[in-house]
Amino acid sequence: MVLGGLLPQVPAVFVAVCVVTTLSIWVGSGLLEQAAEELSRYYGLPDVIQGSVVVAVGSSSPELASVVFAAAAGSFGMGVGAVVGSAVFNVLVIPGLAGLVTAAPVDADRTLVYKEAQFYMLAVSGLIVTFALAVIYFPVAGGPSLTGEVTRPLAAIPLLLYGLYVFIQWQDVNDHEPDADGERVPVGRAWGRLAAGLAVILIAVEQLVGAVEGLVGVFGIPEFLAGVTILAAATSLPDALVSVRAARDGRGVTSLGNVLGSNTFDLLVAIPLGVLIVGDVPVDFAVAAPMMGVLTVATILLFTMLRTGLSLTTGESYALLGAYLLFVGWVVGETVGAIDLIVGA
Template identity: 35%
Template sequence: MSIVTFIAGLMALVAGAEALVRGASRLSLSWGISPLVVGLTVVAFGTSAPEMAVSVGAAAQGATEVAVGNVVGSNVFNVLFILGLSALIAPLVVHVQVIRQEVPLMLAAGLVLVAMALDGVISRPEAALLLALMLGYTIFLIVQARRAPAQEQSEFAADAPASQWDRHWSVQILLVLVGLAALVLGSRWLVQAATAFASALGVSDVVIGLTIVAAGTSLPEVAASVTASLRGQRDIAVGNVVGSNLFNILGCLGLAGVVADGGLPIPEAVRNFDLWVMMATLLACLPIFMTDRQIARWEGGVLLAYYGAYTAYLVLAAQHHEALAAYSTVMMSFVIPLTIVTLAVMVIRRPSSSRSH
């Protein structure tokens, strides 16, 4: 049954992603809204539905550590795994709006979360503030998109697919809704199957929670971004990740904190390690995106390698493995400094590269 559930979940994800990306991209053309904004809103919010369901449900049941860990782990997964995989499929061109507006907002949201978490809890008033910021950001994006120049909107219309069966806005909305439903259902089936596989292999519940649950609830983002990359809708692929991270911090944690009795306690391990890993991945987006405004294939490979390294650390730490100390020393002494130097060189080289073009 676990194998059947896994296959069914995978099929639902693929079909759901195809329907969501097609419906969202056509809807953006019908309403004169750029695919980037649709990726930042409709696609990003929709594919974050599993994170919302898991975090709010866990908070309501008192399992607040699951709610917090799911959001932080999903944000790390979104940047390192999803952007990495999407860039390996096809180099991702990053819209200038993402660099100038969305990435700074994502970093600001991360800093707000860190500031709220320093005292060990996100109170209900703080959670309500996160929700208010999410609402304000969404309204701002929609208003901004509607004010786009007519010439810019006509450029989006030129990218319309040749087929006309989904020309009417009602069919496009139906595609989005069907796609979202399939993504949520497929994600749930895949998490259930993966958890059963892990249990059968004797992997601890801690490792399952740190890896499979966080990655499993991000599977809709994987499917949507990869499908968008394959279809050439690269604004949606990048916007989906950035928008999902914003939604996870402001929307998921905001609603979970309002629902939770007494707010959301932040575990000490998350405050001391995972939150800072999340901030490091968010900060890394800026120099990577700024370099020729694209994510090259080799950069995608580096992001994937870092997700593998992060996952290996979580597994070793959860099992208190004897190799943990040596692994941590290698990461802190060699890998992380080398990455910082590489990012610095990328930023320094960018102005000369821009002048050469």
């Protein structure tokens, strides 16, 4: 419920809330980005780790909250769908927008391509294996044939994989030679700015998602379509603003690192954390596997474009945005029954 029900729950209010919260998220993302840059300089973190860990974890807080709240309400499948839809949005739309706001190509580097992108594909595979093990060893009695219970021990698999990711990043920090001006950063103020940015983003995104859900209910948009497109884009807004802002400032590695790091966090931490909090949750592999397959294809597409010249050109940015339009068209086709690749969508 938007604003705790203090205002009439009508379309005009929902639209106004969307506008105000979007502006609030822009402000919060600016605070988050500035704080992350200062803290990374103070602690001597490379640009790629600044984007893939520090900024990514902060800007992924909406996805984490959505999974936890959905799992607590008994709608874990919707939470997973929103996260996967958000991941597709992050991989295709955010780099595409970042490439269009800059006059020059968005720069990447070998660390981003060969470590971040490939580890992210490993994260996708790890989550698919976790869901498959749930179907094999913990099938839901009386339910669909490909539905299994994801237990707390199974949720530990992606969490351990994220632990490996953090360990690799920590090793890279040890190998990095930081700039000499890091000691002049007011670290206490930077941490305060980081906390303020996260608070603004969380509150604004919660209200934004509520407003979007209100509009979805008013116009009768199907739940599956709304979850993997509209709600996914709403929760990805902080990632989009942070990445586009970084690309516009000429920090392409930080921009793209945020995209891949956010997705890695969402898949390996946000989803299993919901399981750890609630307990055993059912997952329909017939829905999850095709969606994860699309995410894999989208990631391979981004990886291929980044590897050609270690940059993202304007033409490649348009291609990524076009691929997302194809994804939305496929989801709409699934919703209206014109396409039937996802069983039970």
